[in-house]
Amino acid sequence: MSQPNVFITRRLPASLDPLKALASVEVWTKRQPPPYDVLLNKIQAIDGLLCLLTDPIDRSLIEAGNQLRVISQMAVGYDNIDIPAATEKRIPVGHTPDVLTDATADFAWALLMAAARRVVEADRFTRAHQWQTWEPDLLLGGNIAGATLGIVGLGRIGQAMARRAKGFDMRILYTNQERCDSALETALNAEFVAFDELLQASDFVTIHTPLTPETHHLFGDRQFQQMQRSAVLINTARGTIVDPEALYRALAQGQIAAAAIDVTEPEPIPADSPLLTLDNLIITPHIASASRQTREKMATMAIANLVAGLRGERLPHCVNP
Numbered sequence: 113m114s115q116p117n118v119f120i121t122r123r124l125p126a127s128l129d130p131l132k133a134l135a136s137v138e139v140w141t142k143r144q145p146p147p148y149d150v151l152l153n154k155i156q157a158i159d160g161l162l163c164l165l166t167d168p169i170d171r172s173l174i175e176a177g178n179q180l181r182v183i184s185q186m187a188v189g190y191d192n193i194d195i196p197a198a199t200e201k202r203i204p205v206g207h208t209p210d211v212l213t214d215a216t217a218d219f220a221w222a223l224l225m226a227a228a229r230r231v232v233e234a235d236r237f238t239r240a241h242q243w244q245t246w247e248p249d250l251l252l253g254g255n256i257a258g259a260t261l262g263i264v265g266l267g268r269i270g271q272a273m274a275r276r277a278k279g280f281d282m283r284i285l286y287t288n289q290e291r292c293d294s295a296l297e298t299a300l301n302a303e304f305v306a307f308d309e310l311l312q313a314s315d316f317v318t319i320h321t322p323l324t325p326e327t328h329h330l331f332g333d334r335q336f337q338q339m340q341r342s343a344v345l346i347n348t349a350r351g352t353i354v355d356p357e358a359l360y361r362a363l364a365q366g367q368i369a370a371a372a373i374d375v376t377e378p379e380p381i382p383a384d385s386p387l388l389t390l391d392n393l394i395i396t397p398h399i400a401s402a403s404r405q406t407r408e409k410m411a412t413m414a415i416a417n418l419v420a421g422l423r424g425e426r427l428p429h430c431v432n433p
């Protein structure tokens with residue numbers, strides 16, 4: 113029997129040996145993702161696809177995969193993949209949960225602290241030779257210890273944020289699709305509240321919910337108007353959960369004090385985005401999971417999912433219902 117064919121849409125930070133032992137492997141080695149027409153062409157002759165969140169794996173593409181048996185994504189989020197279309201064709205889709213939880217929460221925490229205490233702005237200020245003396249009111253930020261943190265989505269990463277916040281003696285509020293069990297609430301010291309209440313009561317709001325039709329532009333003008341003028345927004349989930357125009361208005365008009373975002377709509381952020389002109393916004397290029405150890409684990413897990421799919425076994429981390 114001939115070997116299955118596999119296409120990997122970028123170089124991965126892990127060994128491909130387990131895959132090469134059973135498949136013929138092609139890797140897209142350019143820095144930019146393969147264009148859609150390349151994906152469409154490749155998918156017609158492959159048994160397995162290992163993709164990234166930058167690859168739009170839509171219905172047309174999935175339907176063109178005549179011999180496609182498995183899709184494995186190197187990310188925990190999979191909003192770029194049409195899961196119902198894959199499920200209809202009985203194609204399992206794998207993802208990489210758990211291994212990136214702490215790295216992502218660490219980074220969200222770093223953004224929270226940097227925004228609260230204006231670290232990036234202070235660095236720019238110093239490099240611009242504006243530091244002339246010690247001043248009582250120079251670059252004042254807000255307290256983190258004792259403040260209220262609102263967590264939107266108390267899943268794996270939201271819970272890891274709550275654990276960090278507990279160490280800072282913060283009051284922790286959360287919203288979630290479903291209320292978590294009381295043992296977890298007690299362990300995390302987290303109170304379940306309505307979304308509006310969370311917006312009104314929080315000094316920091318951090319987003320950890322997946323992108324779905326329900327969370328698309330969950331943050332718009334109305335939500336920013338409910339937040340405190342001293343509040344800080346952190347987003348390490350998906351850019352499209354926040355309406356970028358509403359975010360610009362909120363920050364430019366002082367409706368909220370600051371924001372720190374690792375994800376944007378669209379990605380990468382366009383060079384002419386007005387968001388780039390704001391001093392009270394920190395923007396990083398979708399790197400919350402980017403520790404060496406974590407990216408290696410994500411790649412290894414994505415390869416393991418792909419191998420299982422090619423062997424006709426249940427994927428260790430499968431997202432299809």
Ligand code: DGY
Pocket residue numbers: 165186187188189190212349400401
């Ligand atoms: C994910 O895994 O979904 C992140 O956005 C990238 O690590």
